[in-house]
Amino acid sequence: MTKIVAVTGNEAVANAFRQIEPDVCAAYPITPQTELMQRFAAFVSNGQVRTEMILVESEHSALSACVGAAAAGGRVATATSSQGLALMWEILFIASGLRLPIVMPVVNRALSAPINIHCDHSDAMGARDSGWIQLWSENAQEAYDNTIQAFRIAEDMNIRLPVMVCYDGFIISHSIERIEYLEDEIVKNFVGEYKPLYPLLDVENPKSYGPLILTDLYHEVRKAHSEVYKRVPKVVLEVAKEFEKISGRKYELFENYRLDDAEIGIVILNSAAGTTKDVIDEYRERGVKVGLLKPRLYRPFPYEEVANALKNLKAVCVLDRADAFGGSFGPLYLDIAASLCNFSQKPILINRIYGLGGRDFMPEHAAEVIEELKDIAQTGKIIKLKEYIGVRE
Amino acid sequence: MIGWKDIPPGMVILEAGSALKVKTGSWRAAYRPKWIEENCIHCLLCWLYCPDNSVKVKNGKREEFDYDYCKGCGICALECPGKKGKKAIVMEEEVK
Ligand code: SF4
Numbered sequence: 241m242t243k244i245v246a247v248t249g250n251e252a253v254a255n256a257f258r259q260i261e262p263d264v265c266a267a268y269p270i271t272p273q274t275e276l277m278q279r280f281a282a283f284v285s286n287g288q289v290r291t292e293m294i295l296v297e298s299e300h301s302a303l304s305a306c307v308g309a310a311a312a313g314g315r316v317a318t319a320t321s322s323q324g325l326a327l328m329w330e331i332l333f334i335a336s337g338l339r340l341p342i343v344m345p346v347v348n349r350a351l352s353a354p355i356n357i358h359c360d361h362s363d364a365m366g367a368r369d370s371g372w373i374q375l376w377s378e379n380a381q382e383a384y385d386n387t388i389q390a391f392r393i394a395e396d397m398n399i400r401l402p403v404m405v406c407y408d409g410f411i412i413s414h415s416i417e418r419i420e421y422l423e424d425e426i427v428k429n430f431v432g433e434y435k436p437l438y439p440l441l442d443v444e445n446p447k448s449y450g451p452l453i454l455t456d457l458y459h460e461v462r463k464a465h466s467e468v469y470k471r472v473p474k475v476v477l478e479v480a481k482e483f484e485k486i487s488g489r490k491y492e493l494f495e496n497y498r499l500d501d502a503e504i505g506i507v508i509l510n511s512a513a514g515t516t517k518d519v520i521d522e523y524r525e526r527g528v529k530v531g532l533l534k535p536r537l538y539r540p541f542p543y544e545e546v547a548n549a550l551k552n553l554k555a556v557c558v559l560d561r562a563d564a565f566g567g568s569f570g571p572l573y574l575d576i577a578a579s580l581c582n583f584s585q586k587p588i589l590i591n592r593i594y595g596l597g598g599r600d601f602m603p604e605h606a607a608e609v610i611e612e613l614k615d616i617a618q619t620g621k622i623i624k625l626k627e628y629i630g631v632r633e
Numbered sequence: 634m635i636g637w638k639d640i641p642p643g644m645v646i647l648e649a650g651s652a653l654k655v656k657t658g659s660w661r662a663a664y665r666p667k668w669i670e671e672n673c674i675h676c677l678l679c680w681l682y683c684p685d686n687s688v689k690v691k692n693g694k695r696e697e698f699d700y701d702y703c704k705g706c707g708i709c710a711l712e713c714p715g716k717k718g719k720k721a722i723v724m725e726e727e728v729k
Pocket residue numbers: 668672673674675676677678679680695712713714715716721722
């Protein structure tokens with residue numbers, strides 16, 4: 241029996257953690273992740289889970305403790321946001337390089353300076369090439385569902401990589417939504433018993449983690465590592481199929497929303513995709529052939545599948561909730577442009593930066609972009625390649 | 634030399650004691666430790682503190698250095714209490 245509740249995104253993810261009951265959770269509080277870990281810590285102190293909760297003095301230590309616990313042979317989780325993720329930077333690469341399947345919700349928040357506690361994607365975007373798998377979530381239901389699937393993906397014996405589950409700070413983490421919870425038993429069976437690979441606590445079989453590897457082998461190690469990511473999309477789809485059986489909810493590498501016959505399209509991550517889909521429905525009623533692509537598996541990025549979904553469109557706007565200062569375009573735009581660049585048939589692309597530091601993304605912003613795309617599709621002319629939208633002059 | 638297809642996940646080394654294969658003594662540059670047996674009280678602090686495998690112990694008694702693994706860091710000489718104020722390990726200039 242599914243239970244339908246009204247909870248915040250953080251509460252939903254804390255509940256997923258309770259159902260999964262990791263062996264170890266090392267965490268440090270940071271807005272807007274705090275509520276998630278506070279709720280999970282309450283489950284620990286109330287005896288509802290047997291997880292060993294390690295309260296550390298910084299995020300650098302939180303992820304370091306997770307690395308140790310995962311190498312020891314435990315199922316491990318943590319969570320963070322913004323500056324916390326930035327402070328973990330050094331250890332992110334160690335977790336992925338050692339192939340440790342740690343699961344970490346990232347409650348997306350802007351980076352300092354200036355200090356700001358609200359949503360944008362600059363935190364997770366800064367870590368997009370750290371070797372962590374990234375699943376992005378539009379709403380609290382997706383954050384809950386992705387968290388449960390993340391353990392299966394991370395722990396797959398062909399993958400063994402850490403996973404970030406991204407969802408928008410405050411907009412999703414602190415807003416109350418309708419959520420369907422799966423039963424505890426069903427979630428426990430779905431994630432299954434943890435199978436460690438090379439656990440340090442298996443003292444009968446001593447082993448060493450983190451060797452020094454210099455010019456004679458490092459290049460080969462990195463090549464081998466890069467190959468692992470090619471196996472991820474298949475596993476993500478297999479896990480999604482199984483998840484559909486227990487939940488009735490369908491997940492893919494990305495959401496294709498009314499794209500198949502579309503002439504113009506929008507690519508956008510996380511919560512703003514919800515607003516955009518509503519506006520698309522209104523335009524569709526008026527006969528405008530517009531669709532949307534919402535990446536879910538953002539790392540590794542499924543280049544081919546994304547390109548195939550977009551290549552027949554006339555014009556596409558990629559909306560980034562993070563800028564790449566001094567770089568050419570927003571990070572999502574760069575991935576979309578790179579996916580399409582070798583196709584002879586491809587849409588005209590533009591890049592719009594929106595919603596930084598929690599600035600609301602309103603329906604009129606989506607409408608403004610669709611109007612512009614209509615013009616581009618008709619005239620073939622780009623007026624501005626990259627621009628901020630919803631900004632005061 | 635192994636190719637990339639033979640790299641184990643996470644480069645975890647599954648062979649115990651494989652450090653024996655890497656003779657870190659080749660890193661030693663200017664100084665090497667010298668053991669002065671008559672000053673030694675066999676406390677084994679040198680064995681405990683040595684970062685590698687260069688202090689040999691047999692039947693609870695300290696034996697000669699194994700210079701194949703000695704980096705010449707000098708930690709053993711620093712930690713050695715010796716006998717009556719006389720060190721049982723001193724650092725000497727490396728003779729080339
Ligand atoms: S530390 Fe000095 S006294 Fe103690 S065993 Fe070693 S050489 Fe002997």
